[in-house]
Amino acid sequence: MQIKSRKDFVSGLMFMGFGAAFSLGAFNYTVGNAARMGPGYFPMLLGALLAGMGAFVLLGSFRSQRADGGRIGAIAWKPLLYIVGANLAFGVLLGGVPSLGIPAMGLIAAIFAAVIISSMAGSRYVFRGSLILAVILAIGSYLTFVMGLSLQFQVWPTFITG
Template sequence: MFTAVGIVFAVGATNFTVGSAARMGPGYFPLLLGILLAILGVIVTLQSFKSKATDGDPIGSFAWRPLGFIIGANLAFGVLLVGVPALGIPAFGMIIAIYALVLIAGFARPNSSIKESLILATILAAGSYFAFVYALNLQFPVWPAFVTA
């Protein structure tokens, strides 16, 4: 996967002016990252063939719970952040989306704590607000429209 993504990024970067190390173009950095990622993928693949186990390690069962909750948390974050007008779902803003993301993803771990997730969500929401809205001055909905109206 690393190799494939690295090659795609490197090839995609050639659509931009690459330039040189002394005078970098917009495609220079993505090209180098793509090449490094592809090299890392080749190294990881080669290392995987050097197993020291005689019979190999047994493959464990598939972790459905974490997979479902993590994917669901990311989907909920996207839907709540920007909304889905075609389905009549309004944008709820960054703060609500972060709380939903953290609370849903917290259930991926057995014996998860709601209190722990709420504390983490509060820290992440405050940090995101400071970084994106205050420091970078990005313009996107922080709260739902019915709260700010």
């Protein structure tokens, strides 16, 4: 068998690797069974599903009809760093880092930071559009998680709420 699409082959390997890692990591928690699911059941199931889909993509790489072999391009570092940075900013702003003296800024500030930073990953950045999206996501998250589900976590920075 010969690999006809390198992109599909590498993508399939990546999906299989992440899926296997999540499935194996889920066994650090109680998995349970379908009738009595533990906290590790759903991540284990999603990881297995991702690994299975990766296997289909990998197998498809052997029968692809690509003329160029599906060349793999360069890594897009700018979007990668902005998306990872947005996730880190969200986590730090939502929960703070007490050991570094960084206070928790709450859900609203974390959403605004994550949306604005991740919007910079695109080829065209429009600050006004990012703000509109951040407002919509902040209102929707507040209504869903705080009002609808009654989850208890910090919504506003401590210097506002006291």
